[in-house]
Amino acid sequence: MDLSEIKEKFSVKESDEIKVFTENEEYTGIMLPSQNNKTLTIKMKSGYNIGIASRRITKVEKLGETEKVEIQKTKKIIKVEGLPLISILNTGGTIASRIDYRTGAVSPAIEQEKLITNIPELMEIANIETKMISEMFSEDMTFENYKNIAEEIEKEIKENKPKGIIIGHGTDTMHYTAAALSFMLEDLNIPVILVGSQRSSDRGSSDAAMNLICAAEFIARTDFTGIGLCMHESSADDNCVILSGTKSRKMHSSRRDAFKSINEIPIAEINFESRKITYLKENYSRKEQGKELKLKKELEEKTALIKIHPNISTETLKFYEKENFKGIVLEGTGLGHIPIGSKGNEKNKKNLEVIKKMTEKSVVVMASQAFYGRINMNVYSTGKDLLNAGVISAEDMTPETAFIKLAWLLGNYSQEETKKLIGQNLRGEITERSDKRGFEVIK
Numbered sequence: 001m002d003l004s005e006i007k008e009k010f011s012v013k014e015s016d017e018i019k020v021f022t023e024n025e026e027y028t029g030i031m032l033p034s035q036n037n038k039t040l041t042i043k044m045k046s047g048y049n050i051g052i053a054s055r056r057i058t059k060v061e062k063l064g065e066t067e068k069v070e071i072q073k074t075k076k077i078i079k080v081e082g083l084p085l086i087s088i089l090n091t092g093g094t095i096a097s098r099i100d101y102r103t104g105a106v107s108p109a110i111e112q113e114k115l116i117t118n119i120p121e122l123m124e125i126a127n128i129e130t131k132m133i134s135e136m137f138s139e140d141m142t143f144e145n146y147k148n149i150a151e152e153i154e155k156e157i158k159e160n161k162p163k164g165i166i167i168g169h170g171t172d173t174m175h176y177t178a179a180a181l182s183f184m185l186e187d188l189n190i191p192v193i194l195v196g197s198q199r200s201s202d203r204g205s206s207d208a209a210m211n212l213i214c215a216a217e218f219i220a221r222t223d224f225t226g227i228g229l230c231m232h233e234s235s236a237d238d239n240c241v242i243l244s245g246t247k248s249r250k251m252h253s254s255r256r257d258a259f260k261s262i263n264e265i266p267i268a269e270i271n272f273e274s275r276k277i278t279y280l281k282e283n284y285s286r287k288e289q290g291k292e293l294k295l296k297k298e299l300e301e302k303t304a305l306i307k308i309h310p311n312i313s314t315e316t317l318k319f320y321e322k323e324n325f326k327g328i329v330l331e332g333t334g335l336g337h338i339p340i341g342s343k344g345n346e347k348n349k350k351n352l353e354v355i356k357k358m359t360e361k362s363v364v365v366m367a368s369q370a371f372y373g374r375i376n377m378n379v380y381s382t383g384k385d386l387l388n389a390g391v392i393s394a395e396d397m398t399p400e401t402a403f404i405k406l407a408w409l410l411g412n413y414s415q416e417e418t419k420k421l422i423g424q425n426l427r428g429e430i431t432e433r434s435d436k437r438g439f440e441v442i443k
């Protein structure tokens with residue numbers, strides 16, 4: 001039977017609560033509009049949608065009706081005098097979508113009125129302006145997108161002078177964008193907070209609203225300036241954390257507290273219930289009179305991040321050398337190593353030869369896939385050989401931040417300057433050696 005025949009035979013329609021029978025299974029949920037005539041889609045109690053091939057269906061029972069599902073009526077936006085202005089610039093990702101509880105239809109939640117309807121608390125915190133600057137999954141971001149976001153931020157600051165800006169962003173690569181904006185927006189004198197969500201708003205466990213509310217609360221009351229991320233601190237709905245734009249990383253594929261601060265303590269914690277802000281870091285960058293934004297937006301396209309692994313072929317490394325990449329970050333092992341040959345594995349010696357050729361033309365930087373801790377290439381002979389070959393340590397930067405910083409330095413400075421600046425702390429991306437507090441937060 002086709003879907004239309006099923007509807008007719010069993011007198012069911014979209015938005016009905018139904019029980020679907022196949023030869024071996026039963027499914028209960030709300031009937032959703034289907035993509036084609038061969039699939040019946042239902043939204044189950046868990047929040048998940050499933051599609052059942054219509055030919056497998058033997059019987060459908062109508063259990064009841066739900067209200068005809070339309071997009072919620074939007075609320076009027078009221079501007080309150082005295083409240084700060086917060087601009088929300090949206091780039092896409094899960095946070096930018098609203099999935100209706102019952103239809104499963106996705107609609108942009110970011111249009112001004114819809115956002116306020118979904119999260120009316122925002123209106124009590126600030127006057128909100130929203131703008132959709134792209135509608136993309138963050139894994140599709142390119143350097144061009146980073147430039148576009150940076151330009152939109154500059155424009156927003158000039159035209160509307162907000163107290164701060166929220167960037168709605170997909171979570172997959174939010175830490176890359178945060179690093180890129182940290183370097184591109186020099187002397188940024190307001191808070192710009194990237195906010196994502198791990199679960200879409202059709203699930204009871206969605207983190208979208210809480211993350212946005214916490215970010216808005218923080219912006220409205222903080223003297224912090226620069227780029228930060230605001231996400232859940234734990235898997236409970238108790239606190240959000242503000243993490244540094246250059247020291248964060250997505251460390252879990254699905255948990256709401258996916259983002260962790262690497263080798264650094266988070267900037268602040270916001271309690272969702274009491275809205276209390278607790279600063280965890282003392283020396284964060286603060287608002288300063290006369291500090292003026294400078295946009296340094298160039299990024300070198302020919303920059304690569306190479307993950308090192310056992311059995312990596314010399315050909316892989318050679319590719320980057322032959323293709324004249326101007327900047328290469330090696331995501332090495334442990335303290336900063338790549339296989340360059342030890343007893344029994346002489347063939348890896350060829351890798352060192354390739355690295356030497358690379359450093360003659362390009363800037364080659366070593367970061368670690370161990371993430372926590374710092375590079376120290378003076379402990380083992382491998383590290384020393386690589387240092388002698390001209391490889392530069394990324395200190396305790398994450399590989400992603402090292403990659404973005406290298407692209408940014410090469411885009412805006414000479415090769416010589418890049419070599420000098422890569423190991424210097426410009427935007428909080430390198431933690432002082434003596435500052436061990438970052439490790440205390442590893443749980």
Ligand code: ASP
Binds near residue numbers: 138196197
């Ligand atoms: N893949 C999505 C993205 O990063 C996931 C999300 O939105 O969180 O855009």
